[in-house]
Amino acid sequence: MIEFQNVGKTYRHDVVALKDINIKIDKGEFVFLVGPSGAGKSTFIKLLLHEEQATSGKIMMNEDDITKVSNRNIPLLRRSIGVIFQDFRLLPNKTVYENVAFAMEIVEAKSREIRRQVPMVLGLVGLSDKAKKYPNELSGGEMQRVSIARSIINNPSIVIADEPTGNLDPDTAWEIMRVLRHINQRGTTIIMATHAKDIVDVMEQRVIAIEKGTVIRDDKKGVYGYED
Numbered sequence: 001m002i003e004f005q006n007v008g009k010t011y012r013h014d015v016v017a018l019k020d021i022n023i024k025i026d027k028g029e030f031v032f033l034v035g036p037s038g039a040g041k042s043t044f045i046k047l048l049l050h051e052e053q054a055t056s057g058k059i060m061m062n063e064d065d066i067t068k069v070s071n072r073n074i075p076l077l078r079r080s081i082g083v084i085f086q087d088f089r090l091l092p093n094k095t096v097y098e099n100v101a102f103a104m105e106i107v108e109a110k111s112r113e114i115r116r117q118v119p120m121v122l123g124l125v126g127l128s129d130k131a132k133k134y135p136n137e138l139s140g141g142e143m144q145r146v147s148i149a150r151s152i153i154n155n156p157s158i159v160i161a162d163e164p165t166g167n168l169d170p171d172t173a174w175e176i177m178r179v180l181r182h183i184n185q186r187g188t189t190i191i192m193a194t195h196a197k198d199i200v201d202v203m204e205q206r207v208i209a210i211e212k213g214t215v216i217r218d219d220k221k222g223v224y225g226y227e228d
């Protein structure tokens, strides 16, 4: 469902971030993206979200080459992908319920649909009893669960998680991994960029390692492979 074909990305001043990437990710896969700082992981994610343009190659998502998506259709493309960040990025003046509902309001979902879906997804991430709380009343793990709820509320086929456990203690990080695993088991493809060695080593999922802009490993049941 996602395929990079000979994809390269060179930033201004000849900074090569990715070169000749060939990768295929099937629907429903759970993929860890690992590699040292500056390897090109964020660039990989930005190309998927169309936040940056590839310099060469094709990126197929389902049937479409997204490097050819018109500006008009970029918002539509972004909505088909859920995104989770290390720093949660919740709206501080909205409740848990409202943060998640807002993602549906943006896509002009019907208010009846919003009232039905939001409690369902809050239940799925284990936050039914926190619906009326504001972000500053939540723990880090709870905030990340809100951001997961928000990322899946519009039923994307892909969720991209950029260091989702980076700000969490180990127990809380594992809670978040359980939630992500659960979402994956419901059929959503998950691509997670991470430096969490323990998590990658224990989960035994596909690991794609990028170094200096190229894929140096791609193992079906991979390990983190670095000491940090």
Ligand code: ADP
Binding pocket: 011, 012, 015, 016, 017, 035, 036, 037, 038, 039, 040, 041, 042, 043, 044
């Ligand atoms: P990672 O996420 O693995 O740390 P990045 O994709 O952020 O790697 O960076 C890959 C390379 O591209 C690095 O050399 C980085 O300095 C460079 N880079 C990233 N973003 C930009 C940008 N907007 N302009 C110029 N160079 C960039």
Ligand code: ADP
Binding pocket: 095, 097, 098, 111, 112, 114, 115, 119, 131, 132
């Ligand atoms: P509308 O669809 O017109 O925005 P709703 O009835 O969906 O109105 O919600 C109004 C407000 O009530 C929301 O912004 C939210 O703060 C609160 N709310 C609605 N349903 C719930 C719920 N299940 N749990 C907690 N708060 C809720």
